[in-house]
Amino acid sequence: MKIKITSKTHVQPNKPILGKKQFHLTTFDLPYLAFYYNQKFLLYKFENLLDLEEPTFQNNVVEKLKEGLGSVLEDFYQLAGKLAKDEEGVFRVEYDAEDEKINGVEFSVADAADVSVDDLTAEDGTAQFEELVPYNGILNLEGISRPLLAVQVTKLKDGLAMGLAFNHAVLDGTATWHFMSSWAEICRGAQTISTQPFLDRAMARDTRVKLDLASPKDPNASSDGDATAEPPQLVEKVFKFSDSAIRTIKSRANSVVPSDGGSKPFSTFQSLTSHIWRHVTLARGLKSEDITVFTVFADCRRRVDPPMPEEYFGNMIQAVFTGTAAGMLAAHGPEFGASVVQKAIVAHDARTVDARNEEWEKSPKIFQFKDAGVNCVAVGSSPRFRVYEVDFGWGKPETVRSGSNNRFNGMMYLYPGKAGGMSIDVEITLEARVMEKLEKSKEFLLVEEEEDGNKLSNGNGHGHANGNGFV
Secondary structure, three states: OOOEEEEEEEEOOOOOOOOOEEEEOOOOOHHHOOOEOEEEEEEEEOOOHHHHOOOHHHHHHHHHHHHHHHHHOOOOHHHHOEEEEOOOOEEEEEEOOOOOOOOOEEEEEEEOOOOOOHHHHOOOOOHHHHHHOOOOOOEHHHHHOOOOEEEEEEEOOOEEEEEEEEOOOOOOHHHHHHHHHHHHHHHOOOOOOOOOOEOOHHHOOOOOOEOOOOOOOOOOOOOOOOOOOOOOOEEEEEEEEOHHHHHHHHHHHOOOOOOOOOOOOOOHHHHHHHHHHHHHHHHHOOOOOOEEEEEEEEEOOOOOOOOOOOOEOOOOEEEEEEEEEHHHHHHOOHHHHHHHHHHHHHHOOHHHHHHHHHHHHHOOOOOOHHHHOOOOEEEEEOOOOOHHHOOOOOOOOOEEEEOOOOOOOOEEEEEEOOOOOOOEEEEEEEEHHHHHHHHOOHHHHOHHHOOOOOOEEEOOOOOOOOOOOOO
């Protein structure tokens, strides 16, 4: 794939932000400093190929995006800032228009004239578009010296690829897609954004936590400390669950009342994720007594007391853990796993959120991937994010994916399906041998329910992986 970077600039808010703005990172933000930048990839096909010719592309596409970005940064100016530490060693995000070290958002333009949109959707892995997304392998801590947001716009043979890297210590998925939809809104002609971000991080948590984090550990570090151990070969796949497939999965989970009698009907999320957890566990071939952990990065905006607004700009996620013996998942129907997931999510209330924060503040711990749990299935992103409504003026994206950062064995990212309805796309990273078994599982794929072969589709392809996370 021939890709040429043709320009690299930095975009600041169009109107100067007066004064020095400083916001200390909260207990919800800090654990992610040693994760990698959170990458997103959006692919657009142009109906009018004349829009890809010069100077039209530069004037009508690139400049339109940069102008819109400068406008939306007037509201989301934290993304134009940088990470810093105060005199007590407390991390913060700061913006100062007069600080020469603050460059704004990195904005690159590239050309890949021989690459088509279809070329980039032919496989499931991220290797084929890795060069189209900035900041591969860059830790969030590097936001001290790098921009907090990097954008790469690549002109294709028949469309446009937009790769983005967001500093995950600064914002979560809810805030990411609020920003993206606001940017698109301005590019479509709006004079102001419809929903203002809520920027006061102290309202989420005002505890000051000192961190000594000059050189964080690799989040991929093994749990046994054996640096010589050969890591397993991981592959990626996107399973596209149709509206009817999701309804079938949800109906099956709710067809049997759990023996405890106290459960509410299982949600779409609980039904689907437990379906995946059960079948990944079966494909791994674990012993009956082996523990398997389910982890979800849950949005806490409505869990805390008092609740935070949906427009809160920052991280408001917390990892929710649960687990069971592999044999229990195998021996029971789908309602068992759904009940385990539901209980963990329901129990994660305001008191639990506060207790987790207080525990972390007493003994701060920077997350590594192994902390997701043994034999884990971990869930990030959310099918509630309206990713296919990010229209900058030339139509909705053909596909939305995560990049190659923050992927590990058992990590999956959920996106709404482009087909709409209840359809959901599941990006998942697993060992090659496990993925092979999962692809052959008729029960997982619901093939016995398919009369025309279209109920659930899945691509074939692999590569290596990415991520972001929130429900």
